[in-house]
Amino acid sequence: MRTLDAVITDSPVFEGLTQEQLELIGGCASNVGFEAGERLFREGDRADAFFLVRHGLVSLEAYVPNRGPITVETIGPGEIVGWSWLVPPYMWHFTGRAVDDVRAVQFDGACLRRKCDDDPVLGYELLTRFALVLVDRLQATRLQLMDVYGDNVG
Amino acid sequence: MAPLPYVVARKRRETRDVWTLELEPVDEAIEQIRPGQFTMLYRFGVGEAPISSSGDPELGFRLVHTMREAGQVTRGLCAAKPGDLVGVRGPFGNAWPVDTARGKDVVFVAGGIGLPPLRGAVYDVLAHRNGFGRVVLLYGGRSPGELVFRSDVERWRSRLDVDVEVTVDTAGHDWRGNVGVVTKLIPRAPFDPANAVAFVVGPEIMMRFAAAALIERGLPQESLWISMERTMRCGVGLCGHCQLGPTLICRDGPVYRWDEMRPWLEVAAL
């Protein structure tokens, strides 16, 4: 099995960071596992973490009255789950659940925020990277909202 | 060109408003249709519509067409029962250039009712599996209930030599697959962009975003093909209804190389 450091270094999100920055980030990381159906976090709870999925699929769910939980997105290997740790009020907007058995790296958001406060260059790097994650999500959400398969033919 | 009479031999419901018809010639058959090509299907007393072949090319003279109830003609066709007669003109248009993918990885990207026009090409590639590198199918639909050809997709998914990923825009708790747009599957799909060919069909906006994601992965524009299924009328290059820039889709298409079609896709209200 690859070490935690190797997983972090190989992740596209952290590509291009210096060894020192990677070590700082690695200091806030740990390996975690979830069984199929297990919750990673719950909508409304305090968001003090994010996850880099290594294996399996994580669903983001919202509870819709009269319909029950609906999945708005799934996140797979190599992708990041969670940006709520980055901006106040540090609260999860969705519930995260393991669709199948999931292995991930969990990052402690409070720990990372402290390191970013101490080291604004690292803070800037991380913000830029999470902005990219957010832009990707936003584009995908826009496409989903357009409901392109709805009335279009072909 | 007068339509030839075909009889509805079999009919299968794919989703709430999508049906597949298998047609057999009453007497004379049209020329062998190739994946990517379409026919003009005529519902007597209602009108005709261009519909792509969704059949396995090995089926010979039997035609397979899959269509969504969009308006009068397609509703009429979807209401046809086994034994009913429909008219067929064609085959029209060009085919998927499957041979350009020989020796390379093949990536199929289908959105919604875009899978049927690709289905014949998937069959073709799998019938000559050894002639290709990795074979990847990425298929996105609106919801689990609106995925077409589910049994094919499940069969392909169970093969060890095909990578299939399916995603839907929204799903309830009972769906255990991907949720999100089909373009999200592209960054982690297992193919070598420098040595691959991609065939993409779906709503135009989905094709644009899929093309952007494939090119971002490193796929050269010349290795990317799409099928344009905008409205057309005569099917034989006479009426000009399906003109897009310098090209008539019914005559020169519907399959185009991405770099030839891209400038016209981004022009509003064409």
Ligand SMILES: Cc1cc2nc3c(=O)[nH]c(=O)nc-3n(C[C@H](O)[C@H](O)[C@H](O)COP(=O)(O)OP(=O)(O)OC[C@H]3O[C@@H](n4cnc5c(N)ncnc54)[C@H](O)[C@@H]3O)c2cc1C
């Ligand atoms: C080359 C080609 C291949 C096609 N293959 C298929 C196929 O395999 N399966 C299938 O279901 N459909 C396919 N279509 C689309 C199909 O031809 C149209 O849905 C059909 O002509 C609509 O006719 P209608 O009388 O039923 O509806 P209309 O009353 O003409 O239209 C009903 C609604 O559908 C919209 N519409 C009509 N045609 C299109 C289109 N091409 N694209 C987007 N919106 C449209 C109209 O704007 C209107 O809102 C293809 C089109 C082309 C050009």
